């Protein structure tokens with residue numbers, strides 16, 4: 001098992017030769033990722049550190065390997081029902097709705113949101129920014145092309161999130177998945193239709209560095225299943241930054257196992273599954 005000192009030496013090497021800083025990532029999950037890298041590349045920690053110092057392309061590859069990119073369409077379908085019936089109900093009369101997916105991974109979260117915006121007939125009002133530290137996943141998100149067989153079970157999530165009205169079970173909404181995705185069973189691919197993909201601005205953005213790239217405040221920030229990889233100090237910094245770029249009464253939507261503690265919590269009102277900026 002990898003030692004704490006090895007993780008610290010690895011982090012120091014990354015910091016020394018790049019603008020990345022993994023020092024405030026959770027040591028537990030970072031340790032697991034480094035162990036996986038050592039096993040996949042058949043390297044020792046010393047040879048890994050040596051190579052990242054010498055080879056910047058290799059370092060980029062390793063940073064991408066460090067990130068966990070697990071995601072799914074309509075992940076936790078109940079959240080999406082809340083987004084549809086509670087969050088967007090409050091915003092639908094605005095002229096524009098600014099949305100940021102921070103840590104968008106391969107894009108399924110973005111397309112889930114876009115489908116809901118379309119179903120409510122308000123997609124034309126939405127400005128959507130999608131960011132991640134990992135440019136490989138951003139490229140996949142841009143293409144919106146996924147292996148059909150891996151994603152078929154998420155069509156069930158779609159049904160739960162879109163076709164069921166939790167406030168009136170009689171009201172079954174009849175909408176087909178193929179309205180939004182092209183399915184090619186021979187090639188085993190499903191692809192988001194162009195009218196969905198064209199709406200999104202994609203950018204590389206590191207939540208550790210927190211560059212100020214924002215021209216306007218956001219009405220909704222999704223940062224789901226990202227904070228769990230950070231330590232408490234970095235979680236606080238990120239949640240504070242979100243408070244700065246959210247509009248008053250804007251919504252912050254975290255993963256179902258993530259919450260805000262301490263002084264930062266005073267900036268938000270917890271409302272069911274989401275946080276509202278005071």
Ligand SMILES: C[S@@+](CC[C@H](N)C(=O)[O-])C[C@H]1O[C@@H](n2cnc3c(N)ncnc32)[C@H](O)[C@@H]1O
Nearest residue numbers: 067070071103105132133134206207208224225
């Ligand atoms: C588990 S995925 C979550 C995807 C999606 N939000 C969801 O809940 O299904 C976490 C994502 O956070 C990204 N990430 C990790 N560290 C980051 C950082 N410092 N800045 C921006 N994104 C980061 C990873 O590249 C990965 O795509």
